[in-house]
Amino acid sequence: MRLRPLVALCLVLGPGLASAADLVVSAASSLTDAFQSVGKAYEAKHPGTHVVLNFAASDVLLRQIASGAPADVFASADQPAMDKAVEAKAIDVSTRQDFATNRLVLIVPRDASVRVSSPADLKAPAVKRVAYGDPASVPVGRYTKAALERQGLWDTISAKGVLAQNVRQSLDYVARGEVDAGFVFATDAAIAKDKVTVAATVPTPKPISYPIAVVAASKQVAEAKSFEAFVQSAEGRGILARFGFEAP
Amino acid sequence: MGDVWIPLALSLKVALWATAINLVLGVAVAFGLSRWRSPARELVDSILTLPLVLPPTVLGYYLLVLLGRKGAFGGWLDRHGIELVFTWQGAVIASTLVAFPLVQKAARAAFEAVDPQLESAARVLGLREVAVFFRVSLPLAARGITAGALLAFARALGEFGATLMIAGNLPGRTQTLSVAIYAAVQAGHDDTAAIMVVVTSVTCVVALLLAGWLSPDHTRRSRP
Numbered sequence: 001m002r003l004r005p006l007v008a009l010c011l012v013l014g015p016g017l018a019s020a021a022d023l024v025v026s027a028a029s030s031l032t033d034a035f036q037s038v039g040k041a042y043e044a045k046h047p048g049t050h051v052v053l054n055f056a057a058s059d060v061l062l063r064q065i066a067s068g069a070p071a072d073v074f075a076s077a078d079q080p081a082m083d084k085a086v087e088a089k090a091i092d093v094s095t096r097q098d099f100a101t102n103r104l105v106l107i108v109p110r111d112a113s114v115r116v117s118s119p120a121d122l123k124a125p126a127v128k129r130v131a132y133g134d135p136a137s138v139p140v141g142r143y144t145k146a147a148l149e150r151q152g153l154w155d156t157i158s159a160k161g162v163l164a165q166n167v168r169q170s171l172d173y174v175a176r177g178e179v180d181a182g183f184v185f186a187t188d189a190a191i192a193k194d195k196v197t198v199a200a201t202v203p204t205p206k207p208i209s210y211p212i213a214v215v216a217a218s219k220q221v222a223e224a225k226s227f228e229a230f231v232q233s234a235e236g237r238g239i240l241a242r243f244g245f246e247a248p
Numbered sequence: 249m250g251d252v253w254i255p256l257a258l259s260l261k262v263a264l265w266a267t268a269i270n271l272v273l274g275v276a277v278a279f280g281l282s283r284w285r286s287p288a289r290e291l292v293d294s295i296l297t298l299p300l301v302l303p304p305t306v307l308g309y310y311l312l313v314l315l316g317r318k319g320a321f322g323g324w325l326d327r328h329g330i331e332l333v334f335t336w337q338g339a340v341i342a343s344t345l346v347a348f349p350l351v352q353k354a355a356r357a358a359f360e361a362v363d364p365q366l367e368s369a370a371r372v373l374g375l376r377e378v379a380v381f382f383r384v385s386l387p388l389a390a391r392g393i394t395a396g397a398l399l400a401f402a403r404a405l406g407e408f409g410a411t412l413m414i415a416g417n418l419p420g421r422t423q424t425l426s427v428a429i430y431a432a433v434q435a436g437h438d439d440t441a442a443i444m445v446v447v448t449s450v451t452c453v454v455a456l457l458l459a460g461w462l463s464p465d466h467t468r469r470s471r472p
Binding site: 136162164177178 | 312316317318334417419433435
């Protein structure tokens with residue numbers, strides 16, 4: 001009888017623990033919607049496997065994995081994050097592949113009062129705040145910085161910068177109208193079409209490509225490789241395309 | 249070192265402002281509650297204590313919805329040229345809200361510990377209510393209030409969740425110590441983060457030591 005509260009506690013706490021059949025996929029924030037669909041499609045094909053998705057800025061995921069977080073697959077939004085993972089020996093280099101590409105866009109709130117049609121317009125005094133990912137830890141921020149540096153606009157615009165923790169936070173700031181403009185991926189802008197307008201597609205010095213790899217410390221390498229293969233399959237590419245990602 | 253001192257200076261500025269506002273607001277509310285005879289008193293007290301137990305993200309969300317440009321109150325503020333979101337003043341509001349119950353609770357306990365006879369005596373001697381408050385009640389409660397204020401200062405200094413949501417992460421403008429630590433760890437700048445962690449810990453320990461030293465219990469125990 002005295003054990004009853006303990007049993008009840010175990011029943012409450014138990015289901016939260018990851019079980020052996022859980023495949024933990026750490027993916028960049030911009031992949032949120034696409035990978036939720038990919039995960040469901042994969043589970044449908046592999047009954048018994050439960051895909052657990054972990055979304056954050058790529059560098060945050062990298063830090064988690066390098067510190068021993070139990071992830072099996074790592075999908076990042078730019079090459080530097082994956083390069084750092086290689087450097088930290090956090091991933092199996094032989095499994096590294098590019099699986100999607102994207103575009104950088106400049107967005108403004110749907111009901112914006114300031115006219116913005118190119119990054120140069122952000123120099124206007126009427127534009128007070130511009131959101132983009134923190135270049136120190138968020139890939140979309142690095143792409144933004146590189147693109148603006150090439151146009152000689154970085155110093156002016158970064159003085160108005162609001163640093164977001166991930167691309168979806170930039171999107172949210174623009175959607176709420178708390179900033180006058182923001183830089184996100186084309187795929188992010190597409191999911192908030194009712195709240196934000198794409199003012200311009202911004203060319204980046206390096207193409208925006210997404211690498212994926214199996215985590216070196218994964219305890220289920222075969223399953224992780226199978227997930228990676230599924231992302232690269234016609235079905236996986238089809239789902240990504242539906243969310244606006246292009247094939248590498 | 250600017251990486252550390254700019255966020256530290258900003259954190260101190262925000263925490264000092266939040267403490268100052270709470271000293272006025274918290275003390276006023278606490279005095280009112282300690283003298284108010286109504287069944288609704290404990291309900292009001294509970295609602296005012298909510299910031300202590302609610303997740304800071306919930307408070308941050310309330311503030312964003314209320315004070316944002318499209319918010320209920322924010323639209324009005326915007327028309328009057330007052331901006332709170334992504335400004336250090338926004339960070340002050342977040343810290344003030346989160347630390348408010350610490351001052352209010354301590355001050356109410358301190359006011360309730362004041363012997364009513366002393367206040368009555370002052371009235372009999374011809375002091376008006378305002379004078380009774382400033383010359384009798386407040387000085388007698390000052391120690392407890394100061395202890396609460398120091399706790400509030402430490403809490404305000406460490407505020408993170410609500411601050412990040414309302415004030416964002418603008419280096420040099422709204423990037424307080426706790427936000428700077430978060431950004432540094434995310435970026436893998438562990439050395440910078442470690443220095444800031446130590447600075448924050450030491451500052452908070454000093455505030456807590458002072459608060460403990462000033463608290464009424466301590467005074468009573470150390471008296472012969």
